[in-house]
Amino acid sequence: MKYLKNAATLTFDPDRCTGCRRCVEVCPHCVFEMHDGKARITDKDRCMECGACALNCEFGAISVGSGVGCAAAIIRSMITGGEPTCDCGAASSGAKTTDCC
Amino acid sequence: MINLSSVKKKEDCCCTPQKNKNFLARTPEITGQAVKSLSNITRERPEWVTGILNTRSGLVPIVTTEWTRTDRIGQIRSRLGGYRMNYSVRPGLYAVGAPDSSSDVFISANYKLSFDILRRALRGISGWILVLDTRGINVWCAAGKGTFGTDELARRILGVNLAGLVSHRRIIVPQLGAAGVRASVIKKQTGFHVHFGPVDAKDIQAYIRAGYHATPEMREIGFTILRRLVLVPIELNQALRKSAAAALVILIIFGLQPSGILFKSAWTGGRPFLLFCLISIITGAAITPILLPFIPVRSFALKGWLAGAAAMAPLVTLTPLGGTSALLDAAALIFFPLMSSYLALQFTGSTTFTTISGVKKELRIWLPVYIAGLAISIVIIILYKLQSWRII
Numbered sequence: 001m002k003y004l005k006n007a008a009t010l011t012f013d014p015d016r017c018t019g020c021r022r023c024v025e026v027c028p029h030c031v032f033e034m035h036d037g038k039a040r041i042t043d044k045d046r047c048m049e050c051g052a053c054a055l056n057c058e059f060g061a062i063s064v065g066s067g068v069g070c071a072a073a074i075i076r077s078m079i080t081g082g083e084p085t086c087d088c089g090a091a092s093s094g095a096k097t098t099d100c101c
Numbered sequence: 102m103i104n105l106s107s108v109k110k111k112e113d114c115c116c117t118p119q120k121n122k123n124f125l126a127r128t129p130e131i132t133g134q135a136v137k138s139l140s141n142i143t144r145e146r147p148e149w150v151t152g153i154l155n156t157r158s159g160l161v162p163i164v165t166t167e168w169t170r171t172d173r174i175g176q177i178r179s180r181l182g183g184y185r186m187n188y189s190v191r192p193g194l195y196a197v198g199a200p201d202s203s204s205d206v207f208i209s210a211n212y213k214l215s216f217d218i219l220r221r222a223l224r225g226i227s228g229w230i231l232v233l234d235t236r237g238i239n240v241w242c243a244a245g246k247g248t249f250g251t252d253e254l255a256r257r258i259l260g261v262n263l264a265g266l267v268s269h270r271r272i273i274v275p276q277l278g279a280a281g282v283r284a285s286v287i288k289k290q291t292g293f294h295v296h297f298g299p300v301d302a303k304d305i306q307a308y309i310r311a312g313y314h315a316t317p318e319m320r321e322i323g324f325t326i327l328r329r330l331v332l333v334p335i336e337l338n339q340a341l342r343k344s345a346a347a348a349l350v351i352l353i354i355f356g357l358q359p360s361g362i363l364f365k366s367a368w369t370g371g372r373p374f375l376l377f378c379l380i381s382i383i384t385g386a387a388i389t390p391i392l393l394p395f396i397p398v399r400s401f402a403l404k405g406w407l408a409g410a411a412a413m414a415p416l417v418t419l420t421p422l423g424g425t426s427a428l429l430d431a432a433a434l435i436f437f438p439l440m441s442s443y444l445a446l447q448f449t450g451s452t453t454f455t456t457i458s459g460v461k462k463e464l465r466i467w468l469p470v471y472i473a474g475l476a477i478s479i480v481i482i483i484l485y486k487l488q489s490w491r492i493i
Contacts, residue, residue, distance in 0.1 A: 003455045050280040
């Protein structure tokens with residue numbers, strides 16, 4: 001299953017890539033593959049913007065805008081002007097516990 | 102390994118780290134503290150703890166790889182609703198089997214279901230489980246929030262003195278935790294090398310046998326019908342909870358008469374709309390997620406709208422539920438498919454493949470549509486009421 005075409009914000013800079021394979025290891029959608037000792041993107045539309053590759057790329061070759069992809073959280077952030085956060089992590093603080101993940 | 106019953110009698114063992122060994126059991130307070138903490142562990146002992154291991158990192162509970170009835174019921178309850186918000190285990194170190202200094206270390210979240218799935222996957226092998234404090238949230242969601250994260254992992258590794266417990270320098274972190282854990286920083290801060298294990302805990306043993314190597318299949322998260330089905334109860338639960346207000350609004354609209362609110366007309370007039378409301382909730386929150394790959398568009402809002410329209414159109418045009426008033430039919434056909442669409446769009450928060458950029462893009466298009474649809478429906482309903490009161 002794929003989501004919208006050309007919506008993912010994933011970018012990859014092959015010049016910075018050292019071929020360490022971390023991105024291939026962490027990506028849950030096999031977006032990266034190895035080619036001639038370097039990583040390359042197979043299909044950007046498979047990217048779900050979880051951010052694991054960018055976080056684990058020591059060489060800054062990958063960037064992706066990641067965040068909570070929950071519609072209710074995004075609508076809330078549109079209203080409040082903050083970053084989208086789903087409130088299920090706030091269980092211990094006694095906050096409202098509904099929605100997403 | 103120490104049997105639980107014998108542990109109670111042994112006053113000389115204690116959970117303070119090894120370095121304080123000479124200091125231990127010499128003063129009555131410390132002995133007392135040790136006995137107290139030990140009796141706490143044994144008294145609050147959950148069924149899945151089968152013993153206690155005295156290690157260089159202190160006393161470590163030994164957990165079984167079997168699931169009891171309580172564990173299975175817990176899984177079901179946590180998949181149904183709010184129960185999962187308080188379904189957690191104590192963070193810290195646990196042992197499986199009879200681990201030693203060469204055994205693998207598995208990192209997990211303190212959501213009980215995550216922990217249960219991991220320990221079940223370790224059947225037949227020995228190892229250490231280090232549970233992070235993710236506030237009772239599963240690995241992937243917690244990684245997204247950063248609670249299953251680099252700082253917490255480094256703190257726990259140092260806190261339990263993992264380097265003193267095992268002779269190797271390798272930890273197995275679930276692959277889906279990679280969104281929160283920066284392996285290079287863990288290496289720098291703790292000396293431990295992060296191996297990202299497979300996506301599914303059930304592949305762990307095959308992963309270890311292959312020399313800590315995951316096949317591409319083990320690295321990929323799918324979204325099979327089964328994975329979607331287990332999410333449906335929560336989706337329905339949340340949507341239905343909010344629908345009480347919608348039902349009330351429907352009853353008020355239909356009950357409202359120039360003479361006041363009449364319960365009889367609220368019920369007789371409102372019944373078809375209550376049913377439409379229920380059907381569009383089921384369509385948006387259950388049918389669309391289940392049929393996800395079979396609805397031939399990529400936009401979730403559109404998927405939901407198509408499913409909603411496919412359910413509403415025949416109901417309104419072909420059954421006695423519609424047909425009483427052209428205005429009411431129009432309002433139902435405009436409003437309810439949009440409601441399904443909105444609920445389907447909410448499901449993006451639970452899938453394994455949607456993106457925040459994509460959801461934002463959908464909202465930019467569909468939020469104005471939802472607001473316009475709601476406004477038009479309200480105007481039509483007002484016209485209908487005026488007509489039925491013979492004002493126009």
